[in-house]
Amino acid sequence: MVANILDAIEDVVRPGVPTMRFEELARDMCAQYKVKPAFLGYCGYPFALCCSVNEEVVHGFPSTRLLQEGDIVSIDMGVVYEGFVGDAARTFAVGEVSDEAKRLMRVTEDALYAGIAEAHAGNDVYAIGAAVQRMVEAAGFNVVRRFVGHGVGAKMHEKPEVPNFKPAMRGLPLQNGMVIAIEPMVTVGTYEVDILEDNWTAVTRDRKPAAHYEHSIAITHDGPRILSISDRGRPERALMVDRSNNNG
Ligand code: MF3
Ligand code: CO
Secondary structure, rough: OOHHHHHHHHOOOOOOOHHHHHHHHHHHHHHHHOEEEOOOOOOHHHOEEEEEEOOOOEEEOOOOEEOOOOOOEEEEEEEEEOOEEEEEEEEEEEOOOOOHHHHHHHHHHHHHHHOOOOOOOOOEEEHHHHHHHHHHOOOEEEOOOOOOOOEOOOOOEEEEEEOOOOOOOOOOOOOOOOOEEOOOEEEOOOEEEEEEOOOEEEEEOOOOEEEEEEEEEEOOOOOOEEEOOOOOHHHHHHOOOHHOOOOO
C-alpha cells in the first residue's frame, strides 16, 4: 500500500504542482485502503507524509509551495495495517533535472540496494551501512549521520538502529524474521544537517541537495525480501536481491 501510494504520487509529480497535492492523494488512498497513515500525530508530526524538496533532507512538510522544473522531491510515507507499520521513501525528479541531481538520485537508490544485499541472517547489522557508505563515498557524495534506518513492526521505530555509515564498534547479528527499514539519505555536499524553525524539516547545512530512498525489508531464509515493492513493481530491482547476490 505504501509503495502504491508512492507510485500514485510519482505519477502526479510535475512542475507547478503544490506539494500538498501529495498529502491529499496519500490521505485519499489510505481512506480507500482503510488504513491509517503512520506518521500523522507521531511525536506530533502534523501530516500523513513527509515531502522534502532539494536541500531538505527528510521530514519536510507538504505545503502550498509549487514544485519547479529542476527540483527533486523526496516523499516518505508509512501506513499502519492490521497493527503493523510499512515505511518507504523515494526521490522524484520534477521535469528535467541537472545531471548532478540525476546522479545523486541514482547513487542513493543504488546504495539502498547495496545495503539490502547485506540484509541476511548472521550478518552484522552494521554491514548494511558499511555497504551504503562505501558506494555513496565512491561516487563522491556523503551519507547523513543524524538520521538512521530502524527496525519496523508493531511500532514504526524499533530496534535495531540501521545506520547508513559504518560505526566504529560491531553491531548485532541480523536474524531471520526481523523486519528493518533501510533508508539512506545522501547529500551532494556536507552530511551535516540543520533543523528548521518548524522543528521538523532537516536541511543540509550547506543547502546543497539531498536524496532519500527507503524500503521495508524482511530478513528471511531466502535472504532479504523487499516488502515495499509496488503492484506496478520494479522487477529488475526485485531480481537484484536474490541469493546469488548476497552470499556474504
Ligand atoms: N521514514 C521516516 C522514519 O523512518 C518517517 C518518520 S517521519 C515522522 O523515521 F514524522 F513520522 F516522524
Ligand atoms: Co523509516
